Amino acid sequence: MLWVDKYRPKSLDNMNVHEDIAENLKKLVSEQDCPHLLFYGPSGSGKKTLIMALLRQMFGSSSEKVKVENKAWKIDAGSRTIEIELTTLSSTNHVEMNPSDAGFQDRYIVQEIIKEMAKNRPLVDAKGKRGFKVLVLNEVDKLSREAQHSLRRTMEKYSSSCRLILCCNSSSKVTEAIRSRCLNVRVNAPKEDQIVNVLEFIGKKEGLQLPVGFAARIAEKSNRSLRRAILSFETCRVQQYPFTSNQAIPPMDWEEYVSEIVSDIMKEQSPKRFAYSYTSCLCENFTFIIRKIIYISHCGDYFNFGYQPDTHSILFLEVLVVHRLLCIFCIVLCRLFQVRGKIYELLTNCIPPEIVLKRLLYELLRKLDDELKHEVCHWAAYYEHRMHLGQKAIFHLEAFIAKFMSIYKSFLIATFG
Amino acid sequence: MTKRNAFMVLSSDEEDEKSSSKLKSFFCRSDSKGQKQPCFSVPRSRSCKQSRIADEFELFGEDFKEVFTGVKVSNGSGTGTRKELWADRYKPCTFEDLAVHKKKVDEVKAWFEQKIQVSKGNHDSNVLLITGPAGVGKSATVKVIASHLGAMLFEWRVPTPTIWQEHMYSSNTGMQYISKLDEFEIFVERIRNYGLVSPSITGRPLSPVILLIDDLPLTFSRIAYTRLKNSLHLLVRSACSPTVILITDTDHSDSANDTTRNFEELKSFLEEVGARKISFNPITSSSIKRTLSKVCKQERCHVTAEQLDLIAKASGGDIRQAIASLQLFSINKNVSTNPTLSDSAERKDGNPSGILFGRDETLSLFHALGKFLHNKRERESTDFLDEDTFPIRDKFSRLPLKMDSPEKVLCQAHGQARPITDFLHENVLDFIDGDAVDDACVVLSYLCDVDVLLAIHQKNFSKNSDTEKVLQSCAASIAVRGILFGNDHPAPPRWHSIRKPKLWQVEKTALHNKDKLLWQRDKFHHSSDLSVIATEYTPVHRQIQHKQPDIRSATSMENSGAAGDGDDDTSMETDAFDDDEIEDW
Incomplete structure (x- = not known):
């Protein structure tokens, strides 16, 4: 067992972080009833741990005896029947699921399956009290708008017999209507x-x-x-x-991979490429480069790299600049193509594209000139939005990278040219 | 159903006669000196059919009848006023009539002359293979030459297929079903052994004999194909009279079809075995025009030169098609007294592209993709700034395209937006010049727009198929035009192979891996977010098991197994996938 699981606090009493929240939750359940709850906060802050502990507080150790069920549901949606497979974790008193697993069919889950579960439950527990069932829904922020709307209705309709505990990263993606029906618990990232x-x-x-x-x-x-x-x-x-x-x-291996991509995007070419890039630049008529190259080749022998940096420091700088420029121009697309391959690799490993983009931006910003940061951020935001609207993330990731390359290139030309 | 049954009764009436004569005759039709001596069983059934058709015309609406009064489809019994297809009536009889290029005709003629003169002496094969698209006058050429040489032309035509009911009927009477392939084999066998001696022509033994095989039987299985090949081989080796085999070239667009592929193979096989091959090209539109105007003169119908030009162009080198179009066109003119019809006819005349006839020209998807990706443009823009064109900044102006409008090409390729976009996305970077990052940026941002457009209807489950269609075609058009516009500095032209989008495979593998992750989640991590598992747990597992395999051996086994399997799977799937997908196109 990983340490994360091994040292996860089991009850509200021995939480090591967020003791205050735990205290409040304990008070809340002591009165036998609780409102719907919405836990939100960044990943790795302990929402899940709190929820598990809360369930234990409510139902005792029976909440830990969970069984995993993978069930196919047939849903009658007007003209056709839709089949959805959904995995649930359930104990006698609670059911936990990730409705967003169903992708764009999530609203059927919310409409039908959750309704089904909310309805079918023993209303009277052993002690003769009116019991209630708890539904834990993860990743609520990934639900589509329609699904969230139907979730709202479900919450109202079955509130007498069923409590919902929702869990998400960002409350801003949860509709106002749902937020107002829940007790919002913000779980901060630990200091x-x-x-x-x-x-x-x-x-x-x-x-x-x-x-x-x-x-x-x-x-x-x-x-x-x-x-x-x-x-x-x-x-x-x-x-x-x-x-x-x-x-x-x-670091995580995919993070390393992303920073590799970034250095690919911004990398200098090895001198071996120089001849090629020189000719290709000639074709492209980049006169300023040629002027520089002629100037340099008048002054010293660039091509055998035999000069001493200290004696020709200015020249050396020039050479570096030209070199760098050439690197940017040539075979950029070739590199773009390589980058595509790497992004595919990430996507195959199910790294969410949003996270890839975020990390990409983070790494780029670390290496960028301040002047460019604003623009690059702008485009990153733009393409992230596009990615949500669109279907295939690779199109948008790649468009962002190409945009960045284009910006970076013109920046270099403006600065060094 | 009733129609077919009625037809069945009619045709089965003569079944007895026909079947008794079938084996002997092999549907040989002698055709000498351009005069038709029709084969004995065919015309009867044809007349029966015709009368049926005429009956059916009665059932159609008034409009239709009115249109056809122009042609006067009379009952089969009528003789004097009976109209036939112009393509048949104006069949070429002399070399001057032939629209085929003169050199080709001479080539074929020379071959025949040589064969007939030294018919026995040499060991060259007596078989000539003529290929070419439909309607370029392959058979017509052979017939004209035969009549010119005074040769007797024997034609083997694929017998009419046996319908199931017919078979059922005749099996009651004790007739055995004979496959067309069998018939062909028997025919070849007979030709080889006895030559073309048939009772009807024994009176005139001196005239040379030419055998024309107009259509090979279709083969659907590998075995049948081999049999056909064998009998053709025999034929090529041992034919004693000059034999011509005609094979129609099919469009490459549907070359995925097995039968056509077989024909392609057959062609090269015949050539290998020793048959001489002459291939005909589509007829040039100028010679089509000449023929058409000749026909017009004889029919005394007035068609302007422009219209002839259009018809000739639309026919795509198919003269039969062109003449048929002309006939239809002149019918339309004849009924122009009817106001509504004349209206539409006028509209048709006014709008040149509105001529409805002409061959359906399709492109294969890859052809279309190639057009888009290569982005061929004129060297310099033909300045028509004078008209109502917008003034465009230099940055945005592009040279005119060397192709039809992209939408038309798309339409011809029957492309759907999504796969087209995927293909373009996969391949476009190869076609942009290595330095032109800005171009790449523009192209990719267009593709990104397309993706958004395509996603709209996917997400909204729009019931409205019209909206969907509009979206789809918009998206496709944006993708294509975006690529054409954005690729301002195309890479120097060279050979590129068009790859299948890797994206499809990536998506598939990603789904597969996602299932694995889901399964893992259920097993080990109590329903944390999938992304967390992918980004945090799995890498850690990987790192840990790297160093210390005994920790969590269960998962490590799972993981490594999964990884290995995944790779193998994908590579295998790729192949299978490849075939499937490409076949689907």
């Missing part, structure tokens, strides 16, 4: 020192020696995601133990 505390706690439990500042470095790298921190902590442990204080904290 870095909180993460350090948790890591040290785990380290103590595992009997590990933590060098000073190591946990802090992991916490810093984790981008305030507790899950991420614990996962990379475990990875470090597997890769090298005993820890050294300057041990590298490995």
Whole structure:
């Protein structure tokens, strides 16, 4: 079992972060009833842990005995029947599911399946009290608008027998109507020192020696995601133990891949390419480059790289500039094509395209000139929106990259040309 | 149904006669000196059919009758006023009438002369293979030459197919079903053994004999195909009189069809075996025009030169088609007394592209894609700034295209927006010059627009198919035009193969992997978000198992297995997929 699961707090009493929320939730359930709940907050902040603990608080340990069911539902939608397969996790008192798994058919799930589940339940529990069933819906923000609308209706209609616990990353993608019908619980990303505390706690439990500042470095790298921190902590442990204080904290492999893409986009060409790019630039009539090259070749022998940087420092700079320009111009499309292959690789591994785009932008911004940042961000936002409207993410990702290349090129021309 | 039954009764009346004579005659039709000596069984059934058709015309509406009063379709019994197709009536009888290029005719003629003169001496094959598109006058040429040489022409035509009811009927009377292929084999066998001796022509043994095989039997299975090939081989080897085999070229657009492929193969096979091959080209529109105007003169109908030109162009080198069009056209003119019809006829005349006839020209998808991607343009723009064109900035102006409007090409290729876009997206980068990032950016942003357009109807489940159609065609048009416009600096032309979109495979694998992830989620991670599993858990698993295989061996096995399987699967799927997809086009 991964440490993330192993050291997940089981009850509201021993939460290591968000103790205040836990306290409030305990008070809330102590009165036997609770409103609909909407947990929202960034990923890795502990929403899920809170929900599990809350369920345990409500129903005792029976909530942990879950069974996984994969069921195909047949839904009669007017003229045709639709078949949807959906996996649910259920215990006697609660059902948990990800309605957004059904993609664009999610509204049928909300309309039919949830209704079905909300209806069919024993209303009286062992002690003779009116019980209620809890439905946990994950990734509510990924539901389509229609689905959210029907969810609203379901909430009203079955509120007497059923409580909904919704969980999502961004509450802004949940309609106002749903938000107002729920008690909103914001779960913040834990602070870095909180993460350090948790890591040290785990380290103590595992009997590990933590060098000073190591946990802090992991916490810093984790981008305030507790899950991420614990996962990379475990990875470090597997890769090298005993820890050294300057041990590298490995990034996720896809992140490395994205930064590879970025360096591909911005990379300089090796000198081997020079002859080719020179001719191709000739064809393209980039007179300014040619002027520079002629100038340089008058001054010194560029092509055998035999000059000393300290004696010809100005010349060297020039050469670098020209070189860099040439690199940008030639075979860019070739590279664009390579980039496409890499993005395909990411998509095959089910990395969500939004996350790819986000990471791409993040990496680009790290390397960019301040002047360009604004424009690049603008286009990233534009294409992210497009991506949501569209169907095939690759079209939009690629368009963004091409746009960036074009901007970057004209920037370089303007600056160095 | 009733129609067919009625027809059945009629034709089966003569079945006895026909079947008794069938084996002997092999539907040989002697055709000497241009005069027809019709085969004995065919015309009767034809007249029966015709009367049926005439009856049916009675059933149609008044308009239709009015149109056809122009032609006067009389009952089969009528003789004097009976009209036949002009294409038949104006069959070429002399070399001057032939619209085929003179060189080709001479070539064929020379071959015949040589064969007839030294008919026995040499060991060259006596078989000539003539290929060409439909309606370029292959048979006509042979017939004209035969009559010129005074040769007797024997024609083997594919016998009329046996209908199922017919078969049922005749099987009661003890007739066995004979496949057309069998008939062909028997025929070839007979030709080889006995030559073309048939009782009707024994009186005139001196005139040379030419055998014309107009149509080969269709073969549907590999075995049948091999049999056909074998009997053709025999024929080529041992034919004792000059034999001509005609094979019609089919359009390449539907070459996915198995039968046509077989014909292609057959052609090269025949050539290999030793048959001489002469291929005819489509007839030039000028010579079609000449023939048409001759026909017009004889029919005394007045068609302007422009209209003739249009008809000739629309026929695509098919002279039979052209003459048929002309006939239809002149019918329309004859009934121009009817106000509504004349209206439409006038409209037709006014609008040149409105001429409804002409061959249906289709393009294969790849042909169309090639047109778009190669983006061929005129060298310089023909300045028509004088008219109502907008003044365009230099940045946005492009040279005129060297093709029809993109929408028309799309329409001809029967392309659907989504696959077209995918194909373009996959291939377009190859065709843009390596340095032109800006172009790539423009092209890709257009494709991105298209994707958004296409997604609209997908997401809205629009019941309205009209909206969907409009969206689809808009999207396709934007994709194509975007690519044509954006690719301002095309790469220097060279050979590119058009790849199948990798995207399809990626999507498939992604789905596959998603299922794997879902399964994993159910097993190990209590329903966390899928993206979290993909971005965080799986990489960590990978890293951990890399170093320490004994940890979570279960999952690691699963994972590595999944990865390995995935790869194998995809590679295998690609092949299968490839075939399937391409076949579908």
